[in-house]
Amino acid sequence: MGPYGNDARGDGRDSTWDGRDDVRDTRGTRDDRDTRDDRWRRGEVPHWSELEEEDAEDESGSMVRPYTITRGRTAPERDDLTLITVLTTVEEEAAAALARGSRAGVRGLQPEHRMILERCRRPAAVAEVSAGLDLPVSVTKILLGDLVAQGLLRARAPLSVARAAGGVDLGLLTAVREGLRRL
Amino acid sequence: MATPHAATGAPGAATSPTSPTAPAAPAAVKILIAGGFGVGKTTLVGSVSEVTPLRTEEYLTRASVGVDDLSGVDQKDTTTVALDFGRITVSPELVVYLFGTPGQERFWFMWNDLVNGALGGIVIADTRRLESSFASIDFFESRGIPFVVAINCFHNTNTRTPDEIRAALDLDPQVPMLLGDVRERVFGRDLLLALVDHLMELASVAPVG
Numbered sequence: 001m002g003p004y005g006n007d008a009r010g011d012g013r014d015s016t017w018d019g020r021d022d023v024r025d026t027r028g029t030r031d032d033r034d035t036r037d038d039r040w041r042r043g044e045v046p047h048w049s050e051l052e053e054e055d056a057e058d059e060s061g062s063m064v065r066p067y068t069i070t071r072g073r074t075a076p077e078r079d080d081l082t083l084i085t086v087l088t089t090v091e092e093e094a095a096a097a098l099a100r101g102s103r104a105g106v107r108g109l110q111p112e113h114r115m116i117l118e119r120c121r122r123p124a125a126v127a128e129v130s131a132g133l134d135l136p137v138s139v140t141k142i143l144l145g146d147l148v149a150q151g152l153l154r155a156r157a158p159l160s161v162a163r164a165a166g167g168v169d170l171g172l173l174t175a176v177r178e179g180l181r182r183l
Numbered sequence: 184m185a186t187p188h189a190a191t192g193a194p195g196a197a198t199s200p201t202s203p204t205a206p207a208a209p210a211a212v213k214i215l216i217a218g219g220f221g222v223g224k225t226t227l228v229g230s231v232s233e234v235t236p237l238r239t240e241e242y243l244t245r246a247s248v249g250v251d252d253l254s255g256v257d258q259k260d261t262t263t264v265a266l267d268f269g270r271i272t273v274s275p276e277l278v279v280y281l282f283g284t285p286g287q288e289r290f291w292f293m294w295n296d297l298v299n300g301a302l303g304g305i306v307i308a309d310t311r312r313l314e315s316s317f318a319s320i321d322f323f324e325s326r327g328i329p330f331v332v333a334i335n336c337f338h339n340t341n342t343r344t345p346d347e348i349r350a351a352l353d354l355d356p357q358v359p360m361l362l363g364d365v366r367e368r369v370f371g372r373d374l375l376l377a378l379v380d381h382l383m384e385l386a387s388v389a390p391v392g
Contacts, residue, residue, distance in 0.1 A: 131237035156208040179273025
């Protein structure tokens with residue numbers, strides 16, 4: 001168990017997606033409609049920032065060795081997935097794969113694969129998928145790699161910010177600046 | 184002067200969509216939020232993020248060099264490290280992810296996926312223990328990642344002038360430094376804007392050599 005707990009938000013459950021979908025309800029503990037944000041706005045729960053930060057001890061732990069989910073694989077089929085690679089479900093192919101069920105032998109979809117396909121119907125970064133599944137990034141990448149390899153997910157690499165070529169693209173910076181000003 | 188090199192309308196390596204009905208994936212960039220333990224990194228992420236900060240974990244394996252291990256046996260040491268992150272949707276085509284780096288530098292220093300490709304960073308410092316942010320500043324400097332410094336004043340105990348703080352941190356004069364309360368969304372926004380302005384300045388300076 002590392003020094004960092006997984007409970008900076010206080011309850012470790014509610015806020016994982018972004019409050020707009022309910023995939024995570026397989027965990028069975030949360031109210032379908034209300035995100036923690038909603039409840040915070042109504043004053044029912046403390047704002048997360050008032051909760052203990054960063055150093056809460058992780059007491060829950062995992063009952064399953066994480067690489068069990070990947071059938072023992074510890075490296076993804078592709079190594080180009082980063083924390084902010086954005087994934088999008090390819091609807092037709094995913095629907096067909098889901099309809100085939102999990103009888104397709106070793107290449108069949110596991111529950112985590114299905115959750116990912118559901119989640120990524122709206123584009124999501126690797127880090128977001130990882131947080132939503134409550135799985136470490138490295139495990140998540142293996143599962144995502146499976147789906148990309150099967151053509152069920154599309155991956156979009158992060159924008160290059162290489163500084164060697166004379167700095168970040170000014171058009172990108174201008175776009176970021178415009179967006180931030182609206183905050 | 185900025186040379187309009189590679190004016191990319193759709194930058195990044197997107198796989199061409201096979202379905203016209205699928206939602207287009209936005210391009211993503213990331214900004215790192217660093218600083219000493221408990222200095223307010225997650226608070227800052229949350230003050231500007233459009234979603235409650237999410238938490239994710241990673242296993243990091245390091246081969247420990249057994250300084251105090253007389254047996255000489257190399258050990259592999261796997262640590263679980265957590266980080267909190269948030270998101271700002273700049274436009275349907277562009278999302279900024281904000282990653283609070285794990286509190287102890289020795290962890291995020293070896294997490295290449297976390298630091299590679301970052302647009303820039305924000306180092307938060309607390310005037311009561313400036314030294315706890317030295318390592319973050321060193322790290323960004325050594326990696327050539329542009330950054331701005333946030334002096335978090337939410338305890339209202341700051342009795343030092345900006346010049347004193349700048350000197351104590353040994354900051355390059357070009358590095359922007361802002362004082363404020365990281366719980367305030369406006370301050371968080373100003374920090375991000377300061378970082379983007381700093382990046383624009385750097386981009387408009389012709390590269391030497």
